[in-house]
Amino acid sequence: MTERSTSDWHAKAAQLNIGAKMIIDGQSVDAASGRTFASHSPIDGRHLADVASGSQEDVDIAVAVARRAFEDGRWSARPPAERKLVLRRLADLIRAHRDELALLETLDMGKPISDSTSIDVRAVANCFDWYGEAIDKIYDEIAPTARDAVAMVTKEPLGVVAAVVPWNFPMLMASWKVAPALATGNSVVLKPAEQSSLSAIRLAQLALEAGVPAGVFNVVTGDGPEVGRALGLHMDVDGLFFTGSTQVGKYFMEYSAQSNLKRLGLELGGKSPNIILSSYRDTKHAATTSAHSAFFNQGEMCTCPSRLIVDRAVHDEVVETLIEVSKSYAPGDPLDPATSMGAMVDARHTGRVMEFVEHAKTDGADVVTGGTMARQDTGGSYIAPTIFDNATNDMRIAQEEIFGPLLTVIPVESVEEAVKVANDSCYGLASAVWTDDLTTAHQVSKGIRAGLVYVNCYDCDDMTTPFGGFKESGIGRDKSLHAMDKYVELKTTWINIAGRD
Ligand code: NAP
Numbered sequence: 001m002t003e004r005s006t007s008d009w010h011a012k013a014a015q016l017n018i019g020a021k022m023i024i025d026g027q028s029v030d031a032a033s034g035r036t037f038a039s040h041s042p043i044d045g046r047h048l049a050d051v052a053s054g055s056q057e058d059v060d061i062a063v064a065v066a067r068r069a070f071e072d073g074r075w076s077a078r079p080p081a082e083r084k085l086v087l088r089r090l091a092d093l094i095r096a097h098r099d100e101l102a103l104l105e106t107l108d109m110g111k112p113i114s115d116s117t118s119i120d121v122r123a124v125a126n127c128f129d130w131y132g133e134a135i136d137k138i139y140d141e142i143a144p145t146a147r148d149a150v151a152m153v154t155k156e157p158l159g160v161v162a163a164v165v166p167w168n169f170p171m172l173m174a175s176w177k178v179a180p181a182l183a184t185g186n187s188v189v190l191k192p193a194e195q196s197s198l199s200a201i202r203l204a205q206l207a208l209e210a211g212v213p214a215g216v217f218n219v220v221t222g223d224g225p226e227v228g229r230a231l232g233l234h235m236d237v238d239g240l241f242f243t244g245s246t247q248v249g250k251y252f253m254e255y256s257a258q259s260n261l262k263r264l265g266l267e268l269g270g271k272s273p274n275i276i277l278s279s280y281r282d283t284k285h286a287a288t289t290s291a292h293s294a295f296f297n298q299g300e301m302c303t304c305p306s307r308l309i310v311d312r313a314v315h316d317e318v319v320e321t322l323i324e325v326s327k328s329y330a331p332g333d334p335l336d337p338a339t340s341m342g343a344m345v346d347a348r349h350t351g352r353v354m355e356f357v358e359h360a361k362t363d364g365a366d367v368v369t370g371g372t373m374a375r376q377d378t379g380g381s382y383i384a385p386t387i388f389d390n391a392t393n394d395m396r397i398a399q400e401e402i403f404g405p406l407l408t409v410i411p412v413e414s415v416e417e418a419v420k421v422a423n424d425s426c427y428g429l430a431s432a433v434w435t436d437d438l439t440t441a442h443q444v445s446k447g448i449r450a451g452l453v454y455v456n457c458y459d460c461d462d463m464t465t466p467f468g469g470f471k472e473s474g475i476g477r478d479k480s481l482h483a484m485d486k487y488v489e490l491k492t493t494w495i496n497i498a499g500r501d
């Protein structure tokens, strides 16, 4: 594909046709109330669209539509091999609309265009391909009963599935849920985050074009406490799959308990420890990779390695390297293909992140680089990559999820102390250890309570491995074949073949 320049992207952005209505029953519709909310780009504050602002009434309509679609079998009863072809067609359409989808993502939430094209859109297409490919290769079971019975254990779709997702990887977080849910035959109602509704709307339109029947994949846009809550409390939603903050994840447990005990999947926050030991032979490489992962996506990553736990023996070289790498993350125009740090999602979130710079100072950490906002003349929201050194794990910058480009360095004296500090967190999403000692690698990996442990790398990823957390980082896993279990019920059919005398 031809590489585009900054001015190409700006020209394309100016011409972009942005859909901002909900998708219900295959139609683009306004909110029942007629209400909208304004979507502004964090790149420069430009007005992007007035997005339909849904309410209980829209949720009721969408859920009823999804239920009807599920019951009449227009999708749920289609042979897996046919559903596969449709999902693979959707993957092709996503790739064919790469630039448009990448632009929507970048304009809406501020990430660099080079990441939107090469990471987000590519991963979203791959996700639909992968689950599409899987569904006609998975068999049900016959249980090992006595000879007088045949007991079949079959998988059936849950029914109406709702997905509520965040803004940091808007399309990808939606796809990790929508793809396996559709693959297994469910009908879906998706609620994107208010800050990033545009790509979800376009994705649902492309799904229709690919042949997902009307009513099977619906999008209701709007506010979390209104639309998200209505889905969480809905008596006719069978499963709710959420990615977002731990606080809101807890609300969804309450909604489920207060309504119909709908099944929940919760992918929540993190405060991931990244341990660099002196037994790793290339300190500079470890520090460089760690800095890239900490500042990737403006630090707006649930797996952000935001606590760098470093062996005192290599501390100085690590911090020196971090500062050096941070220079390549000076915030730039997200539509410039050379930019590696884009805009923060919005001004409110930027304000929250900046408060942690003050917390760091009050609690006694050293701000060794950054700590300031950037590009303020643009009208957008930007923060310079920031490093706090000589922190301790009881500080707020070490305990709370910041979700910004703020990296906390905590020096330790031993491997044992490193693991203890790593586990001293309410979260348990991702983690890493850098060591060339095989025994240490295994011991640390077993010692850390987290869903992901990287050894001598960070953020290595494909669709084959489960993704999710221990402790307050959530319940259940996205990605891999394991994720499909969330979207199906197991049914036992026991057939008596004893015969009658
Ligand atoms: P958030 O505030 O929890 O919002 C996530 C979604 O929930 C949004 O669609 C939001 O809608 C909705 N929501 C908010 N309040 C709600 C309520 N009272 N009832 C029902 N729904 C509600 O999270 P965020 O700020 O968008 O995203 C950042 C968080 O996501 C971080 O904590 C991050 O760690 C987590 N995350 C986790 C993973 C993972 O896989 N573990 C991946 C990515 C992100 P509105 O925004 O429209 O109000």
Ligand code: MG
Residues within 6 Å of the ligand: 193, 194
């Ligand atoms: Mg939010």
